[in-house]
Amino acid sequence: MRLLHELGYTNVRHYRGGLADWKDSGNPIESAVPVGAQAAQPAEPRARASAYVAPEFRANRFENALLGLIERCSTSELSLVWLAIILLSGAVYWIAALAGRPVLLEHGVAVAGSLNGLATAVYFSFVTATSVGYGDVLPVGWARGLSVAEAVTSLMVFGAIIAKFVSRRQEQLVSEIHRVTFEERLDRVQTNLHMVLSELHAITAMCESRSVPYKRVASRLESAVRVFAGELKTVHDLLYRPEREPDEPRLRAILVGLASALEGLQEVLSCLPEEFSVSPILSGTLKRVSALAQEICGECVPRNYAPALTVWMDRIQALARELS
Amino acid sequence: MAELSAAANEPDSPEVSRDELIRRLGDPSLVIVDVLPRDSYAAGHIPGALSLPLAELNERAREVLPNPQAEILVYCAKFT
Numbered sequence: 001m002r003l004l005h006e007l008g009y010t011n012v013r014h015y016r017g018g019l020a021d022w023k024d025s026g027n028p029i030e031s032a033v034p035v036g037a038q039a040a041q042p043a044e045p046r047a048r049a050s051a052y053v054a055p056e057f058r059a060n061r062f063e064n065a066l067l068g069l070i071e072r073c074s075t076s077e078l079s080l081v082w083l084a085i086i087l088l089s090g091a092v093y094w095i096a097a098l099a100g101r102p103v104l105l106e107h108g109v110a111v112a113g114s115l116n117g118l119a120t121a122v123y124f125s126f127v128t129a130t131s132v133g134y135g136d137v138l139p140v141g142w143a144r145g146l147s148v149a150e151a152v153t154s155l156m157v158f159g160a161i162i163a164k165f166v167s168r169r170q171e172q173l174v175s176e177i178h179r180v181t182f183e184e185r186l187d188r189v190q191t192n193l194h195m196v197l198s199e200l201h202a203i204t205a206m207c208e209s210r211s212v213p214y215k216r217v218a219s220r221l222e223s224a225v226r227v228f229a230g231e232l233k234t235v236h237d238l239l240y241r242p243e244r245e246p247d248e249p250r251l252r253a254i255l256v257g258l259a260s261a262l263e264g265l266q267e268v269l270s271c272l273p274e275e276f277s278v279s280p281i282l283s284g285t286l287k288r289v290s291a292l293a294q295e296i297c298g299e300c301v302p303r304n305y306a307p308a309l310t311v312w313m314d315r316i317q318a319l320a321r322e323l324s
Numbered sequence: 325m326a327e328l329s330a331a332a333n334e335p336d337s338p339e340v341s342r343d344e345l346i347r348r349l350g351d352p353s354l355v356i357v358d359v360l361p362r363d364s365y366a367a368g369h370i371p372g373a374l375s376l377p378l379a380e381l382n383e384r385a386r387e388v389l390p391n392p393q394a395e396i397l398v399y400c401a402k403f404t
Contacts, residue, residue, distance in 0.1 A: 302378030
C-alpha cells in the first residue's frame with residue numbers, strides 16, 4: 001500500500017482481512033484462471049481501470065515499447081534482424097527486375113533479373129543500409145522510397161546493436177558495484193543490530209538500577225530506537241523489494257538480530273516507570289518500528305522463504321504486535 | 325503504549341470493511357488488486373480482482389493500473 005503511494009497512486013485503500021477473511025466468511029472466490037489467460041480474461045476490469053489515462057503515461061508508452069523490444073532482443077537477434085532487412089530489400093529490388101520492371105540502374109543500364117543482377121541488388125542494399133552510398137548503382141521510381149526507408153531502419157537497428165555492445169560492459173560494472181554495496185549494507189545491518197541490542201541491554205540495566213536520571217535513559221533509548229528503525233526499514237525493503245537475494249544463513253542472522261532487538265526493546269519499555277513520559281519523537285519512532293515489524297511475517301512477504309526463515313519472520317510480527 | 329496500536333492503521337490508507345467490499349463488488353469505479361503471488365491468485369481471488377504480485381509491483385504497476393487517480397483496493401493473504 002505504501003509502495004503504491006510511493007508510485008503515485010492517490011486513492012488507495014486496504015482490505016485488512018485479506019483473502020483469508022474473505023474466504024472464511026463464505027464469500028465467493030474466483031479461481032482457476034490460468035496464468036496464461038490472465039492477460040485475455042480481465043479485459044473488462046482492465047478496461048474500467050484505464051477509463052482515464054494520464055497523458056504522461058500515454059506519451060511514454062510507444063517509447064517504452066520500443067526500448068523494451070530492443071532490451072529483450074539479444075545482440076545476435078538484432079544482428080539477424082539487420083541482415084534480414086538488407087537481404088529482403090535486396091530481394092525486392094531483384095524481384096522487380098525479374099518481373100520486367102527494373103528499379104536499379106548501374107551506369108545508366110538497368111540491372112537485369114539474372115543471378116548477376118541478384119548480386120548487384122544485394123550489393124546495392126548493403127551499400128544503402130550501411131549509409132555508404134557509393135552511387136555506382138542507383139534506384140529509380142518507388143525503389144528510392146524503399147531504399148531511404150531501408151537506410152533509416154537498418155541504421156536504427158545497427159545503432160541498437162552498437163549500444164548493446166557498449167552497455168554490456170557497463171552493466172557488468174554496475175552489477176558488480178551493486179553486489180559490493182549490497183554486501184556492505186548487509187554487514188552494516190548485522191553490526192548495527194548487534195549494537196542496538198547491546199545498547200538496549202545497557203539501557204535496561206541503567207533503568208533497573210534506578211540511580212540514573214531518566215533524562216539520560218530517555219536520550220539513549222531515543223537514539224538506539226532510531227538506529228533500530230533505520231535498520232528495520234532496510235530489512236523491510238529487502239524483503240518487500242528484493243534487488244538481490246541474501247544467502248539464507250545471513251538473512252537468518254539478520255532476522256534473529258531483529259527479533260532479539262525487539263525483545264530487548266520490550267524489556268526496556270516494561271522497565272520504564274509510570275512517570276516516565278515518552279517524548280513525541282520517541283513515540284513516533286516506536287510507532288514506525290511496530291508498523292514496519294508487523295509487516296514482516298512468512299505469509300505477508302511477497303516471496304516464499306525457507307521455513308527456518310519464516311519462523312523468525314512470524315516471531316518478529318508477533319513481537320511487534322506485543323509491542324503495540 | 326496503547327496508542328501504538330494505531331500505528332498499524334496507516335493514516336493515509338484507509339481501510340475497507342468486508343461489508344463495504346461486498347456491496348461494491350460489481351462497481352466499475354473500484355479496482356481491486358490482489359498483491360499475492362501469481363499461483364495464489366490462480367488458486368483463488370476476490371471476484372474481479374487484478375493480479376499484481378508485490379514482487380512485481382514496481383515494474384508492473386503502470387501496466388495493470390494505468391490510472392493513478394483510480395480508486396484502488398489492495399488485499400493480501402491476511403492482516404498486513
